Structures are given as structure tokens and as C-alpha cells.
Amino acid sequence: MKNTKLFAYLQLTRPANVITAIADIWAGFAIAGAWDYMATNWIYGDQQFWWNLLWLSLSTIGLYAGGVAFNDVADADLDAIERPERPIPSGRASKKTAFWMSSLLLVFGIFCAFQVNQVAGFLAISVAACAVLYDYWGKHQRILGPINMGLCRSGNLLLGVSVAPEVLEKIWPIGLLPLIYVAAITMISRGEVHGKNRKALFAGAGMYASIFVAIFGLAYLESPGYLQVIPFLALLGYMIFPPLAKAIRTQEPKFIGKSVKAAVISLIIVNASLASAFSGWPIGIIVLLLLPISLWLAKKFAVT
Template sequence: MNAATLNSHRLWAYLQLMRPANIVTSWADVLAGFAASGSIMFLNTEGQSVLATLVPLACLLVATTGLYGGGVVFNDVFDAELDSQERPERPIPSGRASRQGAILLGSLLLLVGIVAAFQVSWLSAILAPSIAVTALLYDAFGKHHPVLGPLNMGVCRGGNLLLGISVVPAMVGEYWFLALIPIVYIAAVTAISRGEVHGTKGNTGIIALLLIGIVIAGLVGLGLLKDYKILAALPFLALFAGRVLLPFIKAVREPTPNQIRMAVKAGVLSLIVLDATVAAGFSSLFYGLLVLSLLPLSIALAQIFAVT
């Protein structure tokens, strides 16, 4: 293998560490939060107001890319020894990426995410490092705890949604509870993911399924908000329920590692549909479709890069 091929091989390994398909789902979080902030209405005007709205949105998309990418890279850093036994094909245990290189990449991504968020608002500047710290806590300690682990990961996602709302700081105080939806949802996905290697035991799958039911009920409940257009959100809600419930039910009935991986993959990618549901309700059917358009991209990337 010549030097150019070797370098290309290594770059691909570091790209795998970032889990690009998952990063796309984090964009959907920000776009949903952006809709809840009320900023979409400025995109219907002309001139400076459009630029003044799109630039902060672009900064937040860069921020979530860095924060999520850095978080998942450090996940593999902390799991390197365990992966050497259970998943030796991964970039670090296989030797295709070094642990030191992964630490450098993860640190740079988190730094980029924090700096980008500082360009938006004072609240974005607070949320970004908070998300980074929460992600590192999950990577190092949280994921090993049966209760705090799923909650920890859910808080990362909830914070990411609030990051999108933080383009208008005052709106975070009004819609802070929206973060509870991804918190509960990711808690469900993280809970069932514990059986990816050896299968799940006990009532873990049933608990995860119940949490999904709570999320669906919560999305329906958003219709009680005066600014939420439930009719625009319903098509996305139906798609979300169909995509998530079927694989989760299969995983509960047959809790094998393969079925659980399929449920986790469906759960992660369906975050985009969940976000599209929120986005459509707070803006329009068209904006919901815009967010949903990220799903084919994420699915395509998931065929190339690992999601779990």
C-alpha cells in the first residue's frame, strides 16, 4: 500500500469515527428548534432580514456538527479497550485510526462547535459548552449506568434542540419543555441499545416501547399550543410512529442483537422525522418537508457508515 492510499485509508477511518449519518440527524434538531423560535417568518421577507436570519442558522448548523461529531468520536476513544474485544473492526481497535489522533479530532470538533455557537447569542454560547460537557460525561461515565445513561444522552439531544431555539434567547424560556421530547425519545433508544452486543434482558425493551408511546403522546399534545399547527404536523407524526413502533415491537418480541441493532438504527434515523413533526407544527408543511429531506441523506450515509 503506497503512502497516498494509506493516508486515504486513515482519513476514511477518522470520518467513520464521526458517524456522518448521525450528524445529519443533529441538523434536524437545530432546524426544528429554529422553527420553534419563530425565526422562520423572517425568511419570508426580503433584504437584510433574510441574511440576518440565515447566518445565525448556518452558525448553529456548524455548531451542532462539531458538538455531535466530537461527542461520538470521544465515544470511541473511551470505548477503545472494550471495542477491541467486542467490535475489533472499529477504526481504533483495528489500528486504522490512532487513539491520540481520535482525541485530537474530537477536541477540534468540540472547539469548532463551541466557537460557532458563540457567534449566535449569549444563550447559544452557554448551551454549546454545556452540551459538550454533557456528551463527554456520557462517553466516560453515563453510558455505563442503566438509568442515568439514557437520561444523560437524552439531555444532549434536548440541549441540541434548545440550541436551535437559542437564536432567539427569549423563546427558550417559553418553549424549554420541547427538550423533554428528545430527552424521553433518546432515553428509549439508548435503553434498548444496551442489548446490541449480547441481546437485551428483562423489561428493557418494554420500557423503551412505553417511552416511545409517551413521545408520540407528547407530539400530539403539542397541538394544545396556540402557535402549533397540528394538522400540518400529523402526516409527519404518522410517518414517525410507523418507522419507530414496528422495529421496536420486533425487538421486544425477539430481543436478539440483530433485531436490537435494527431498532436502534431506525430510532436514530427517525429523529429526523420527529424533528420534522415539530418543525411542521411550528412553521408549515413545506418547512417540515425541508427537514424531512434530510432523511434520505442520512439513510444513504447509514449504508456507508455505522450508526451505532
């Protein structure tokens, strides 16, 4: 019984999705130049890099897990009607316990970020606030909802960049990329229950395409070896466009859900592409190593 209860609370945190959030941090380190610095100074045993990477990885685990668990707390009554199999409406998890678990996870995430620097700490507060705002208000807003959700992911990527505040000050607009990508996912996901959202699916496809153009453009500007980003973008296209095309053809909730799941997991590939664009393909591969972990967890726990 205890194991069943533990599994139910783990379900609330969407473990496969949490791995995608860690990829945000690792990509943010690449954008900040931290991986390059570590590679140059590894012989001197630079421990600060590893501590910063650990603290911010732990921070995003707390922030993401707490944010998505709060989503189930906020949706408990609606899920009792539309998705009664979920942990809270099924009775496998207590709404009150889930509330406190979510709160503690967010506090933990903020605490860990402050161990790196104040900029990271205040960014973590912003991410937590955006997550709770989306759970209780944003998701019900047709236009602002996707933007609200996208801001959560933007803040998470910038949380990784905040390891070097001076770089963050210059390159913060890069946060628009995850905002657009996640806004597209959020818009498409509204058809998971009832389907018939063809316009949103086509709009999402266009927003995905803009991400490809932007990442390739950044690679071209940042690196003379910009062509190395192409395999990452090809993998990203293979992951997201076939299930999206099937969702557009069928308009069925089942296939829309599969499209959303593929796009969420593929956030790791988006981050690997960004890491490759800024720090070269070896760092892109390091980020991409998170993908099989996320895919394995996606078989055990729901992604959406």
C-alpha cells in the first residue's frame, strides 16, 4: 500500500517531464559559456562549476515537480469528471497532502537557486510564481494561457544562464525560444480531451517551424561549425512532426495527446540543439543523454 501511495505522488510530479527541465539548465550553462569554461579549466579541478550545476539542477527539479503537482491540485474537481483515473480524483493521493508536497517542492527549488547567486534565486521565485499562476488562472485564458506556460519554461532556461549573470543580462531574449515552443504545445494540448482543434494544430506547426529557423540562425551566428546543429534539428523534426501530422489528419484526442507527449519529451532535443549551437556538438550530446532517461520514465508515468 505504501508503495502504491508513493507511486501516486510521484505521478503528480511527472518525472519524465522533470528530466526535460534539467535539460533546460544544462542548455542554459552552454549558452552562458559555463561548459566551455569548465572544459578549459578542468585540469585545475574547478569544483564550483559542478556545485552550480548540481544546485540549479536540483532547483529545477523542485520548481517543475512542484508546479505540475499544483496543476493536479488545482484541477482536482475537473479531473474527477474528465480524468477520474488521475491520482487525486481516484483517491490514491490526498489533495491536502499533494498541496503541501507541491509547496515544499517549490520552496526547495527556490532555496537551491539561491545557493548559486541572488539572480538565480529571484529567477526561481519568478518561475514558481508563473507556474502557480498558470495552474490556477492562466490555463483558463485562451491567449494568455499559452504565454503564461511558455514563461515558465523561458524562466527555467534563463535559470541555467544565470550561472553567469553578466551573460544573462545580454542574452535574455533567447528565452523567447522556449516560450514559443511551449506556448505551441499548450495550445495544441487543449484538444487532448475533445479533439477538433485543427487551427491550433496548424498554428502549433508554424510555431515549431520558427524554432528550427531560430536555432539554426543562432548556430550560424555563434559558431563557424554551425552545420553540426543539423543532426539535432533533424532528430527534433523526426520526433515532433510525424505525430503532429497524424493529429492534424485525424483530429482525435488520442493522437493529439501523442503529439503533445512527443513535443514535451522533445524539449530535451531543443535544448541539445541550443547547447550544440553555443558550445559544440559534444555538449549537445551530453544534454541529449537525458532523452533515453525521459523516454524510459514516460513509459512508467504519464507525461500529460
